[in-house]
Amino acid sequence: MMKYKKEASYYHFLTPSAKIIVLGVMTLVISVGLQLLKSSLSNIFSSFGSSNTSSISSYSTTGIILFIVGIILIAIGIRMHMHLRNSTRIKYIVKKGLFYYAYGNPLHLKEGEKLPALHCINTEVGKYELILSTGVASVEDLQKLSTNISACLNNRYKRYAVTQTRSDLAFNTVSFLIEDVTIDRNLRIKSSIQLKSGDPTRLPIQQGMFIDLTTSGSILVAGKTRSGKTTGIISILLSALSWGRDQYGSEIIIIDPKQAELSRLPYTYTLDHNGEAQGILHAISNFESTIKKRQQILNDLSMESGDAVKWFEIGMHASFLFIDEYVSCRSLFPRKNKDTANYNIDLFDNAIKRIVTMGASAGCFVILSIAEASVESGGLPSMLRSAMSTKILFRPTLPEARLLWDSELLNNLNTGRTFQPGDAWFSSTDGVNDTPCCVHFPIMEFPIYKELGKLIEHYYKIM
Ligand SMILES: Nc1ncnc2c1ncn2[C@@H]1O[C@H](COP(=O)(O)OP(=O)(O)OP(=O)(O)O)[C@@H](O)[C@H]1O
Known part of the structure; x- marks a missing residue:
């Protein structure tokens, strides 16, 4: 059926195999009908004493032929139906x-x-x-x-x-x-080495699902407290750390303005002793300078080869700058005035914007975690919200999701279920996960902070 017809019967929507079965059943019914007709007619003829039964026997022959055809059609239909592909059934x-x-x-x-x-x-x-x-x-x-x-x-x-x-x-x-949706695609990780996928540009989330760093950029992670943000980000960092440092000065930098568990890890930046964030700003600007160096290397190689050389083609590993509690971190910086020329919010904001917009081409990415997707003035600049190409919302709610994605992209998502820590809605500009989908981040069955500390230590010691 090519055109919409209000009167179209149910039969029009059956699979070809089901149509053949229906046809077979109808043929059987007709054959039985003919058989009954034959018996009734022979009764009538015999009661009138007539001996002309040739027309009656033709009913009988046709009935038998139709019966056989019906059986054959049903058998063919059932056989076809049994071998019908799921894709055809779904269609x-x-x-x-x-x-x-x-x-x-x-x-x-x-x-x-x-x-x-x-x-x-x-x-x-x-x-x-x-x-x-x-x-x-x-x-x-x-x-x-x-x-x-x-x-x-x-x-x-x-x-x-x-x-x-x-x-x-x-x-x-x-x-x-x-x-x-009932297949358990969760990754249960017993040792961080399991987070090392076959490719340093692919960060595993679930079975068959990755963050693809060749096609996406910086990562925005939102979710209320205890929703699984830090654990999810640690799984990303462990995956990146497992590849080790590259020869082009890759970095894994963690900034923890809360002075919580992360701040106790090696190579992590937190508040200065006087409560300022000068050290944090310095770390961010160092990270930015590595982007320039890496980009220069790529530009030189591109000049040599006459074609654009990508970071992952020459063995660069992804660099990450992770800012936990981005909104709190931002609030630490004073406004720009004549006394704060070298330490102010504009310097912080502009550095982050430059890293988000220019870092990906040199394999350098920012991960920002925010507790409230809804932060407005004084929080996440809207430019960043749209520039960050991978978005993750832990233990999502529809009102929060609407602040990260266009409403029409959320139509597929099951908003009625209860979300556990580690459950998230995820999208990335990789051509596969452009619209948000539901994921669960790796379940790591080992002490994650200890492992993170160990891998960071190892990462910087090797070079
Ligand atoms: N992927 C996961 N699978 C199962 N449980 C998880 C997962 N991620 C986190 N959890 C559980 O949720 C708890 C809270 O996780 P986590 O500390 O990462 O949340 P958070 O959003 O970063 O919280 P906070 O904002 O308070 O730091 C963890 O202690 C762990 O028990």
């Missing part, structure tokens, strides 16, 4: 859910309008990509279908739901990522 279930009049008409299609083309492919175990093409329906209309699609996946697919929606660059199609 037909969704087709019925979206275009069968009795199930509502979520796209508000008019009689005779062309139905959007629909394809479904199996991308990996328990994951499917359903692609709907635009046409009568716009990208915006299609993006709103994620809840309808999740709702029509029931029975055999009741564990499946749409977890991400994305449109192609040309706005010709909208893809829905459908996955088994």
Whole structure:
């Protein structure tokens, strides 16, 4: 069925195998009907004493042939149905859910309008990509279908739901990522070495999910207290530390303005003895100067080769500047005036902005943690909020999420469930996770602060 028809029967939305089974059953019914007709007619003829039974026996032959055809059709249909791919089943279930009049008409299609083309492919175990093409329906209309699609996946697919929606660059199609949301994809880490993925540019979050540093930039981490922010960030740092320091002066710098657990680690910066943050500003400016050096190396190599050389192509490892409690840290700096020319909020803000916007090309990234996604004036500058290309919100709520992402990107997310520490909504500009999805950060079953201290010590000792 290519066009929307209000009167279209349920049969139109069946899979080809189910249609063959229905056809077989109907053929059987007709054959039985003919058989009954034959018996009734022979009774009538015999009661009239007639011996002309040739027309009656033709009913019988046709009935037998139809019976055999019916059985064959049912057998073929069942066999086809048993071998039907899950992607095909999902495609037909969704087709019925979206275009069968009795199930509502979520796209508000008019009689005779062309139905959007629909394809479904199996991308990996328990994951499917359903692609709907635009046409009568716009990208915006299609993006709103994620809840309808999740709702029509029931029975055999009741564990499946749409977890991400994305449109192609040309706005010709909208893809829905459908996955088994009950599969435990959590990473249970017994030793930090397990966080060393096969590639230094990929920071593992869950099975099959990474932060890809080749396509994304700095990382904004938000979430209320005890939501799992620090633990999540430590998993990122442990992964980066596990690759060791590169020969281009990579850094892993931690800034803890709260003077809490992190500040006790080696190579961590906290408040000066007088309560000022001069040491912190100095560390940030040192980090910035490493970006310039690394960029210069890359520029020279690019000049030599005549093509742009990327940081990860020459064996650079990612550098990180992690500022815990960014808003508190920012509040430490005085306003700029004639007495604070070398130590003021503008110097801090501008350095962070430069690192966020220019660092990624030299493999240098900022991780900012904030307790309130809602911070406005005096908090997270809006420029940073949009420039930070990886966003993570721990133990998310919809009002907080709306401050980090456009509301329409949040349609797929299950807002009704209770989130535990380590649960987060995550997005990154890597072409795969551009719309936020639900993740759980690695569960680390070892003393993480001790391990972090040990790896930092090792990282700087080696060079
Ligand atoms: N990925 C995780 N999986 C399971 N439990 C976690 C995870 N991350 C954190 N937790 C639990 O949540 C607790 C709080 O985590 P964490 O200290 O990282 O939160 P936080 O948001 O940084 O809090 P604060 O703002 O108070 O520093 C941890 O002690 C741990 O028990």
